[in-house]
Amino acid sequence: MYVHTKLVLSLTRIDFHFWIYLSVMKKKITIKDIAKVANVSIGTVDRVIHKRGKVSEKALLKVNAALEELNYKANPLARSLKNNVIYTIAILIPDPEKDLYWLPCRKGIEEVISEYEAFDVDISVHFFDPSKPTSFVQKGMELIAMCPNAFLFVPLFERESDRLLEALNQRDIIKATFNSLPRNHVDQHVGQDLYLSGRVGAKLIYDFVRPASKIAIIHIDEAFNNAIHMQQKEEGFKSFFKEMSPGHEIHTKIVDTEQIRQTLSDFIQENQITMFFVTTSKTYEVARTLESLDMAGTVVGYDLLPDNLSYLKKGRIQFLIHQAPGLQASLSLKSLVEKLLFDKESPKKQLLPIEIINSENVESYP
Amino acid sequence: MYVHTKLVLSLTRIDFHFWIYLSVMKKKITIKDIAKVANVSIGTVDRVIHKRGKVSEKALLKVNAALEELNYKANPLARSLKNNVIYTIAILIPDPEKDLYWLPCRKGIEEVISEYEAFDVDISVHFFDPSKPTSFVQKGMELIAMCPNAFLFVPLFERESDRLLEALNQRDIIKATFNSLPRNHVDQHVGQDLYLSGRVGAKLIYDFVRPASKIAIIHIDEAFNNAIHMQQKEEGFKSFFKEMSPGHEIHTKIVDTEQIRQTLSDFIQENQITMFFVTTSKTYEVARTLESLDMAGTVVGYDLLPDNLSYLKKGRIQFLIHQAPGLQASLSLKSLVEKLLFDKESPKKQLLPIEIINSENVESYP
DNA sequence: TAAAAAAATGTGTACGTACACACTAAATTA
């Protein structure tokens, strides 16, 4: 990749420092170097590299040999500069105003946007209402119609996501998703293993379990049918207990956000539950209910929302599992940008670590 | 930053699609655009941007106005291309052959190297013997003498690191460190808050504590004097217990790697310790000792070494705190590369999250 | 007021890649 610059100098005193300087210098291999070594013009080298024919067999051999020998790598900067195209990336995420969970996600995206402000990419963020699948499809279709080079979205709804993907297939748009569940035929997905996530929750609770402890899985959401992610967490959770403590009974409760406090309160008192695995970011609801009932309990749930954090510090939530929505968003966006600008390859499916948060290490998260 | 390209076209059928295409297209602002708007030559614009004078007040005003109005951002690609310099980065880390802990660190660096293979950076990795401070200084001095553009190292030893930093100050070399402890006057440091890290360990153990439990902090290392990081963890640990359970006695034991098993075994039996916070990656030594004594115990320690992982899965280690040496290394190297290539700014001090690992979420770590 | 000096401005070229176009040499046809 590099060659030491050869040089022949009559070493006067002044030249001497120059020589030291140059002897350390390294030089990148360019097509010009290849052309020189293969004894052809840069045009021929270029034709070989891009395989657009019109090259004699003899020249082809020589150029390929030189390419190999000097280990040529095209300069991505020059390439990108010449390319002179502005790539567009459209992003569709749930409205953070409607659900606070998505706030870090927007923040992460905005950071990446300003990071690449000076580059030839045009990134735009759009929101849908997480409680309205139709808003998701509508906004999505609008964006797809504008034919961006890449479309990055949160596949919150199963069927609706597949509809968008179908539309994307018609056009030549890179398909990328993050968070929630990976769909088929997506070019790139960044997320977490939700089944494993459930097992992690189970292990955290298991460490506190006594034979008599009553355990419940709580799902808090308005659109449970579409949210398979909660089901996957439940499966993971149960699989762990099946292995470690097969006899232990585990209650499951789906709670609507309407009259949530009363429902929860009733459920807890009726069944005398003391250990809770909450599958969504609304974990604070359980902590709050326990607090109002003045009951002790072990609560493990999801995400670093302000309300969750305050209960974590008060000791009413023992652990939170961090889904890092911001990181997921920024990672997937970065991958897209670098793929477009420098055609850097990135893994098709990237599962981020499942991070365990307690009252202490929470301080180390931004 | 962008302008919609204006165009006036007589719309024949063929032109129509062309028009649609162009009307969506955006164009980056270049110095050429600025020159046009300010009604001067690009040379003048260039002089304004680089503040090298020889510009009339009138022109300066016009150019600055245009710069402001169009929100000009120099194209980092073109700039870097023109720059045409190969930057060198020298890296000095402990030899992974001598201490397995550093293996992911080397791996992380190698990944970044191949990631930027095609760019104008020349990154070289060098090793020192972590048990020999002199080897650290010697290798370090050699590298500094070669005058790289940046020098990235692990400040494992206090005094010796400061000696290197002094040498670096003589020359115009960017000073970067990761892992261990941040030193003064470094341009960039990536690490973890070790005091907080100790508190996290304390909290993890605290959740299991019964009034009668005997707790010990175990330091396993050969050169404790130089390793302030272990002291910081101890302080953090104790501070937590002082707050939460002031009366609880906490033993502290420094163990040399020589005759380690015997020493540990004796210590544990004599004091009837059941809960252990091990401040280094050699946590497996404690787990192994407990296993051989056939004693139950709670062990919290550091890092995902193979031996630690196997005891974690066996249940003989409850939690590991992940210091992510690989991530620290790759993050700091990336920052350096991007600073040199695109002069992207990065925070002077970056503290990574303290990650808690148990037998389940360990699967989600690479 | 002309000449000289200083200040301001514009032009040209390079970085490395990519591609259009012009060109030369060999192969085919009339």
Add this chain to the structure above:
DNA sequence: TAATTTAGTGTGTACGTACACATTTTTTTA
């Protein structure tokens, strides 16, 4: 053998920035 086609090759220019140098304009001096 000349005219034409075709294969193979080389040259020139653009991308956006940065800087050296040439040129123009203004100011100062004689």
